[in-house]
Amino acid sequence: MKKLLLALFVLCAAVQAQAQDKALLERAKAEGKASFYANITAVEPIIKAFTEDTGVKAEYTRISTSKFVATAITEFEAGKLMADVVQAPLPVLELLKEKGVLASYRSPAAAGYPDWASKDDKIQLFGIEYVGLIYNKEKVKPGDVPTRYEDLTLPKWKNQIVMANPANHATTISWLIGLKENVFKSEADWRKFLQGLAANKPMFVSSFGPTPAPVESGEKLIAISMPKYIVTKAPAPLDWARLSQPLMGTPRAIAVTSKAPHPAAARAFVDYWLSKKSMDMLAKDVGEYVLAPGVFPPIDGISKAKVIAIRELSDEEIQKWGAEFKKIFDVK
């Protein structure tokens, strides 16, 4: 009897949820469109699929991380925030939340996501901007591929590494701190690693974007970069080092805005974004590491890798460590 009641309850809930979904979609259609501000790349296929599947137009504005907060807050304070939905690294959305830019919304589509991915009732995490070691598989012999982060300090990598500038690239700074807190046993070991890495004179570039090209062309052999480039830059001879230690990255987050011009369309878009279909596209087409259960990018061995989210660092911490890394890495 209990089982029957439970089944009935689940059925009723499902019917109600479906009815709610339908009502939300109808309202979204009436609103006409959803505007999406994001810093994530190559998401046009999802935007297109959303429009085709729901009949609601989606508009995508790409804003780089360094301009995200300035743009969103300027528009918000002037009463002209055009975004219905915002997507950015978690610390950016935390800043927007503090300013009252975000609205509460718990998407039913996030039901299967890990518990820690639902930060609160405003911010939903859906992926990790994972960082690893990518190398030129035509130039690096299999036996030489690093198996631990410490291998990057070996003299054979002198002048062969490219990485984003550790003095100012927030994700790289967070990643280095992530190593301290999640990988190395002591701060002394971590500092020894940093000094060894610095002694190998890595070439610094402004962000992750320019890191794969020198590795592809053979100008450098290995990069501290994102394994997703193996997908987006195929058939470039790139592979990732399967380390015995975890991969780490800043969580990617999404939220609805508090003064969204199209609130129903915003919620419909977030539901669609978090659906398995969208996350599949994000993983397969863009190589992103997503939190939807069972979805992985088509990179050999990545489904077995341990990928962890780095603790959220405040801006003060990032600036403090950026200054410290500037000294260690002799960034002029």
Added chain:
Amino acid sequence: MDHSRSKLTWLLIAIVGALTVFPVLMLLLGSFSEGLTAFGKFTVHKYVEAYTDPVLFDVLANTTLFVLGSSLLSTVLALFLAYLNTRTDIPFKFLFKIISLIPMMIPHLLFAVSWALLLNPSNGLINLALKQALSLEDAPFNIYSIWGMILVEGLLDLPIAYLIIAPAMASFDVALEESSRVCGAGTMRTFARVTLPVLRPAILAAFILGLVRSLASFAVPSVIGMPGRVPVLATHLYEMIATGFATDYGKAAAVGMSVLAASVTLIVVYRALTAESEKFVTVSSRGFRPAVIGLGKARTPLFCAVALLSLVLIVLPVAVLLYTSLVPYSMVPSARAFSLMSWKHWSDVLGDPISLLSLKNSLFLGVVGATLGVLLSIFVAYVIVKVKTRASGLLESLSYLSFSFPGIVIGIGFMWFFVQTPLYATIWALLLGYIGTYLPYGIRPMSSAFIQIHSHLEESSLVCGASPLTTLRRIIVPLLIPGIVSGWILMASMFVRELTLSVVLSRPGTEVLAVQILRFAEDGLWGKLSALGIVMIGISTSLVIAATLVGNRFRAV
């Protein structure tokens, strides 16, 4: 007459002020405001923090060397090329003109990346070739150095200098040089003692514009300076705003204010140095004809030298772009690389609706923006040169306001301004922002041309009963055609590849080429980036050819 000139001056001050003052004012407010926007509680904290940074001294030393070096290089090269092209009988002049303008049409980011592919110490193509040819162990050149930065920035600023110097060179009064020769001076002595001094306003204008431009430049410091660990002001500002997520543009604006002050000082110095403009008049009522100097035996060697220079400095980086657009990923040229070539990046780019829309928008902004910008520049340059009052000095300084501000920050100033208006997120915001920021590109070539036109011409027209407007239309403008063409070309090709404002102001429906290119760069998609870059060069080249042809048709004879 004086009354109508004064009215015109104040009208122009109002127009130019509206285009340039507000974004800078917003940045000024932001630099004194707590928080992340222009309107916060008053504080001087950002100035204290920005100017007590211990690395600032090193940064300023590098910046000084970088801007002086690159400006000197661009000015000297432009002088050399402009002299050969306009004053001598060197062959293939038209081709040389296009070549000297090409760096202006290439997105600066791409041009810098091409040079890194040619001269990086690990596997730069020129270094590899030289190592092989000369059996060297180490690469002879390292692009990732201050010298590499000066070379690439100097080449990027070459077109600006060329387009300012060439029109002045073209409207040179032969009588001055002939008098020198009659007095027994040779070609070189005449060039050094007569030609160069008379061209002083144009040369100084080119040099100063180069200084201001390289001070605001970000692509070269980022692509070449950062890997070479040579920090300059632009990368220092980038570090300031990039470290952390709550980007404080107000603090960057605080540093930017010094750049602005330096630029305004340079303009004042320039005005003082060219104050006695009558000295530089070469087109008077006696008629003029620019002389063509026969190079004689030096014709072929000079042609070869310029051809080689153009090949190494300009054609090679463009060829690298073409090559990159055809190979599947970044590869050193080899038999395998050539076997893998395809048009995939091209078809991806040309089949992408956003790329096509940005192409359309950029073309519109290039043609319409440059036309309106040049129209405004004619009046502004006229007042700056011919009305020597304090108000005209103010107008000149105003025209440089947005232009002088580091590119990385001025876009935010425009966003803070336009968001208060109904123009925000429209193509008109981009159009007005472009004109306001790049006004000096129109004004400078026009003022160097105005300086050379004697006021007797104008006075004769007025005495004969023509109104000031008719005088401008019938007498002045036809003589200004080389300057107008230069200004239009500079503005149009700048607008086609403009990034700093566009990246902040562009929204769905108003995408432009440079923003699309930046997206590809951020994703590391160099193939698509190069393909779209070449499309951009194609558009700019067509605009340059069209402008030159139209200019030739209406040129005064």
